[in-house]
Amino acid sequence: MTANIAHFNGELMPLDRIHISPLDRGFIFGDGVYEVIPVYQGVPLRGREHFERLQRSLDEIQLPNPHGVDEWMALVAALLAHHPGDQSVYIQVTRGVPPKRDHVIPKGLAPTVFMMCQPLSTPSREAVENGVACVTAPDFRWEKCHIKSTSLLGNVLARQVSVEAGATETILIRGGFVTEASSSNVFVVKDGVVAAPPRDHLILLGITYDLVTRLAGEGKVRLEIRPIAEAQLRAADEIWLSSSTKEVLAVTTLDGKPVGTGKPGPVFRRMHALYQEYKRKLAAGRTVAA
Numbered sequence: 001m002t003a004n005i006a007h008f009n010g011e012l013m014p015l016d017r018i019h020i021s022p023l024d025r026g027f028i029f030g031d032g033v034y035e036v037i038p039v040y041q042g043v044p045l046r047g048r049e050h051f052e053r054l055q056r057s058l059d060e061i062q063l064p065n066p067h068g069v070d071e072w073m074a075l076v077a078a079l080l081a082h083h084p085g086d087q088s089v090y091i092q093v094t095r096g097v098p099p100k101r102d103h104v105i106p107k108g109l110a111p112t113v114f115m116m117c118q119p120l121s122t123p124s125r126e127a128v129e130n131g132v133a134c135v136t137a138p139d140f141r142w143e144k145c146h147i148k149s150t151s152l153l154g155n156v157l158a159r160q161v162s163v164e165a166g167a168t169e170t171i172l173i174r175g176g177f178v179t180e181a182s183s184s185n186v187f188v189v190k191d192g193v194v195a196a197p198p199r200d201h202l203i204l205l206g207i208t209y210d211l212v213t214r215l216a217g218e219g220k221v222r223l224e225i226r227p228i229a230e231a232q233l234r235a236a237d238e239i240w241l242s243s244s245t246k247e248v249l250a251v252t253t254l255d256g257k258p259v260g261t262g263k264p265g266p267v268f269r270r271m272h273a274l275y276q277e278y279k280r281k282l283a284a285g286r287t288v289a290a
């Protein structure tokens with residue numbers, strides 16, 4: 001079997017040859033940030049936007065960015081040379097390896113940079129055609145969910161709620177309002193109008209969320225960004241999830257009850273078509289406006 005080539009601190013090497021110190025602040029404190037970029041036929045989807053979000057996450061945790069966007073894109077291209085086809089690129093930057101464990105942020109430490117590829121697994125045809133099940137849970141995470149932090153215990157525990165219910169995702173409610181799901185953003189549709197929760201510190205501003213709002217604008221789909229009350233979630237005609245690997249996916253049962261007709265709705269089918277069209281143009285190398 002050929003080695004799975006990954007990137008570690010400026011070098012390409014087999015994944016199983018990478019060794020990370022137990023003192024790395026990523027290991028000890030979850031002190032790091034990350035990105036996941038979907039790649040279709042060698043072309044990263046909104047790669048620059050992912051690195052702009054990485055910059056915002058790094059700024060929030062006061063960690064200088066080891067690379068500019070162009071450098072990052074070149075590093076991704078070098079890694080992708082070893083991984084043809086559809087991939088998901090994982091990028092992680094941690095605060096590095098200090099001499100001892102101490103909460104205080106050390107000065108002048110070299111960050112640890114790690115990147116790897118995994119084959120991209122997008123939703124099955126069955127999931128697209130029939131939708132998926134979700135459950136709800138209280139959003140018990142911290143209040144800086146806009147940082148794409150590697151400290152994901154809250155998200156892991158939230159996801160586990162749906163694992164145990166045999167569902168695909170856990171939709172989170174904070175103070176009576178929908179925030180997001182454990183690793184996706186959430187949209188609802190009522191009377192043909194899509195609503196998305198506000199772009200604040202209580203959600204990760206998904207690159208896919210952003211793309212969906214742009215595609216809605218171009219495709220003449222009415223979309224509002226506004227708080228979504230739990231009651232509005234439960235009364236929605238359609239519910240969608242979005243993420244870099246889920247793309248746009250319809251939720252057809254919520255807490256065991258059908259959403260709308262219990263089938264993916266017409267506004268979802270329109271958005272899914274717009275998204276697939278966007279991907280096709282990207283892979284064909286045509287200019288993509290959104």
Ligand SMILES: Cc1ncc(COP(=O)(O)O)c(C=O)c1O
Pocket residue numbers: 036155180181182183184185203204205206207208209242243244245
């Ligand atoms: C908590 C959370 N919200 C939203 C998203 C969707 O973000 P994106 O569309 O950039 O993948 C993710 C992706 O992993 C996530 O972890």
